[in-house]
Amino acid sequence: MAKGFAIHNAPTNHGGIIPSTQVRSSQQGNLFVRAGDGHFCPKCKCWSTVIKSHDHVIMDGKPVAYAGDKLTCGATIQPQQSHVVGDSGGGNFDSNTTSFRTSNTKQTENFIKDDKSLHGIVYQLIDEHTNQPISKMYYQLIDNEGNIIEGETDENGHTKEITTGSSPQEIQFLTYDLSQPLPPLD
Structure with missing residues (x-):
């Protein structure tokens, strides 16, 4: 079953917002939150980072976080209304069959425009x-x-x-x- 990936500014159940540190690649213009990304938890009053939950989808050398993944303070990443979903792979993960699709998000151009203005x-x-x-x-x-x-x-x-x-x-x-x-x- 497809799960929602945590994307830039993902909310937590402790009231926090996790910014993405991934900048190079994205899926349909969305930057992914990855294992090790962190934020200051407003409830726990400490720096908290995303705990690695899998090795199925790797972006820029780090596993991508899913909605439902935990942070070191015990917070849980919440699903977002506009998010990217993908197959988590499970035990019989096949990289050739992994699919990405978006929900409630318009298709956007995810390449930087090449400015050739004079x-x-x-x-x-x-x-x-x-x-x-x-x-x-x-x-x-x-x-x-x-x-x-x-x-x-x-x-x-x-x-x-x-x-x-x-x-x-x-x-x-x-x-x-x-x-x-x-x-x-x-």
């Missing part, structure tokens, strides 16, 4: 005395690879956008004060 930047030049945008100001934007984008700021003081691909990078922003004489060329 990074980019637009500068705006503002006159520090009038707080107004500076239009028609010549500028150069230079990326890490030496690519140069040059132009004049628009009527709102904005530069053209420079995109840096899927990873952020440092951009050099150059303007020239043309109201002053340029330094001599050596």
Whole structure:
């Protein structure tokens, strides 16, 4: 018969909540509470850990806890309304027939989204005395690879956008004060 696995923030009959220390793998987005995970028991006023009850389902090197498993203070892990269930295996456990299913839980994507968004930047030049945008100001934007984008700021003081691909990078922003004489060329 399928039993409910203890998942992250599993309640105990002593009023405690057991956070999962498992972070790498999960079943349908739920992190499992495993043997050795612990919490401070509010009833017993002590640190209490989950006692290993089987070797049937192992996650990240530790057995997964079931609803009904005990903690070192004597508390019992309670079933949760949304939980993952699986066959506990018993004496004739066959890893090829173990099945997981969820109850009262929507299917969720359990992989981290691969963020491939493009990074980019637009500068705006503002006159520090009038707080107004500076239009028609010549500028150069230079990326890490030496690519140069040059132009004049628009009527709102904005530069053209420079995109840096899927990873952020440092951009050099150059303007020239043309109201002053340029330094001599050596």
